[in-house]
Amino acid sequence: MHIVHTLADLRRALKPTAHRALVPTMGSLHPGHLELMQTARHAIDKRAVEDKRSGSGMTVASIFVNRLQFGPNEDFDTYPRTLENDCALLKANGCDLVFAPSEKELYPEPQLFKVHPPAQLADILEGAFRPGFFVGVCTVVHKLFNIVQPNLAVFGKKDYQQLMVIRRMVQQMALPIEIIGSETRRTEDGLALSSRNGYLSTEERAEAVQLSMALKGLAAAAREGHATGVLDVASAEAAAMDALRARGWQPDYITLRHQHDLSPVAGPSAEPLVVLGAAKLGKTRLIDNWEV
Template sequence: MHIVHTIDDLRRALKPAALRAFVATMGNLHQGHLDLMQMARQAVDARAPQGGMTVASIFVNRLQFGPNEDFDTYPRTFERDCEQLAANGCDVLFAPSEKDLYPEPQVFKVHPPADLADILEGAFRPGFFVGVSTVVHKLFNCVQPDIAFFGKKDYQQLMVIRRMVQQMALPIEIIGGETRRAENGLALSSRNGYLSTEERAEAVQLSMALKGLAAAARAGNAAGVLDVTTIEAAAMEALRARGWQPDYLTVRRQHDLSPLTGPCDEPLVVLGAAKLGKTRLIDNLEV
């Protein structure tokens, strides 16, 4: 695996590539990231076995962190990440410093539409999707991938990136990877490392609450009397009773994350975000 830090070095390393498959990360990798890397490797081997390259990036993006969030304490495990990427088929790792990627203040930014980016995560983390969209667009410009892989655990983020690629007419195929879970059902996340042993055992209750919410949505739809407000409130209260601080547990349409007013025959998704102790976790399940 070839490690580069500057945009010029990245472009030189990728110049011979007949096809580029890209996985963007903030490091502190878990099996979900490595699944995406393996998907990228498989895509290159299938589509361009003689001249394709897989590319990963590690960059903790300040622009997507709020003023009271964990940018300074976000886990940085570069050496271990490099070993894992190399073992899972990465050809080129782009690991820029802030000075490499933002040599001057990033005053040009990508602002996604409010109807998608200012709801759910965007409502609780103002500016988050501006930071995500800006860094992903910039990384796309640096890497110029043909295919890029993002995890479905960050469901709203994946939708924002898909919409950006479509709106900006970027020649990139976006592929979503399924959420990787621990044996007990907890969605893998780089922030799970903040959890104590007791909290890690409790953390699975977020996915359990979403399963219950999904079952209630299916039952309501089947009966033709889906009361979304009531089942969402019940799911929130069940988590509060266990000591969580939920931001939202909600049922939405898959295609645009818009809320429901009653029974719906479209594909649905349940999404949740809640704080356990000091750690904020997110998860989702397609219905």
């Protein structure tokens, strides 16, 4: 596995192959990230086998803490940076090339050209509570796509809205990239894996699973509403929020949405739905979702 830090070295290291997969990360890797890497390895090798003329596939992971997607009061400066350990984990999980640029390398001058996703998708939920977040995400991901020129890229479903925004960006920009969504990896008690879980104290870690339990409860209410034809969505969402507040959380949102565009759900629905939530436990903000 090669590790490179500059655009020039990256371009020299990229194999001239017709099959290249990218896994963008901010580092501080956990088993969920490694599953993304394994998914990329399997998908790109499958493509290479099917196209016998083009040689083997190549997997690339980027590690870059992107300032553009952090708000002024968020954890950019304290976000964990564990490059040496990350590279060891990637090497053991099918990665061929790691691109770990400095901020000056990826943004040699102020990034004035930015990708602005549509407000109806990007200014709701996470975008409402983290203004500019998806502009930062789309800008860095589009830049990485331009640099690496992958055939496919893998993102986790834990960041459900982010995955949808990136899919739409690729579609609207006519980028020749397949976007693969990988299922959320969880601990045995149901907590979604996240680099920010490391901020939790022992007591907070024990409590953190309550977010996924609140989401599962709202998902169960949605399924029951579909079966009975009766569902007061606003009351069910408010009850889930109140239950977390009673346990000391500060929820931003717990909401039932349509999967295809994240629009609100008015009542019982046979369409694919998703429950999404974001809440702060102590100083740590966690997000999660469950498809219905």
